[in-house]
Amino acid sequence: MIFIPTKLSGVYIIEPEPHQDARGFFARTFCAREFAEHGLVTEFVQCSISVNRAQGTLRGLHYQLAPDGETKLVRCTSGAIHDVVADLRPDSPTFLQHLEVELTAQNHRALYIPEMFAHGFQTLADETEVFYHISEFHAPDKSTGLRFDDPKLGIQWPLPVTMINDKDRNWPLL
DSSP states (O other): OEEEEOSSTTOEEEEOOOEEETTEEEOOSOOHHHHHHTTOOOOOOEEEEEEEOSTTBEEEEEEEOTTSOOOEEEEEEESEEEEEEEEOOTTSTTTTOEEEEEEETTTOOEEEEOTTEEEEEEESSSSEEEEEEESSOOOGGGEEEOOTTOTTTOOOOSSOOOBOOHHHHTOOOO
16 A cells, blocks of 8 residues: 555555456555554444435535544545545644545545544545545544535535535534
8 A cells, every 4th residue: 555645744645556467456455554554543443334326415524522533544435526634633733724635436545534634525426435444433422523615724625515414514614
């Protein structure tokens, strides 16, 4: 695997290293040893999928508060997403800055998101599926979010929002 650091300390784009032959290719998408060598979380207690029917669907921006902060490893397994993470670490030099990454079923990239980063995405294709590894159990009393259109974040979503739930539409502004 190739671990690509981003402008947000602790956030990585992870690319598989395919071993190809006439059948196609095989590649590892997770290795506890390699993640540990990069100082990353190696234990995930949940895996989840998000199935999204329509292009332009927006989910997020979500995160969990301490002591139940989540680290996520996110991959698009069908379709394509415009993935966004925002740094919520008050002592970070990139506090409230965000990163935008395109994850697709074709590029096989994953995004490693440490705790105290809000995460959201917009689908770029119909019938998009997103697969998550999550380091902590869901804690409804610690789950919260940021508004996708908060002017302090300045996120430029690539498409008009076609679907969003009321909870995500109504998170308070910063």
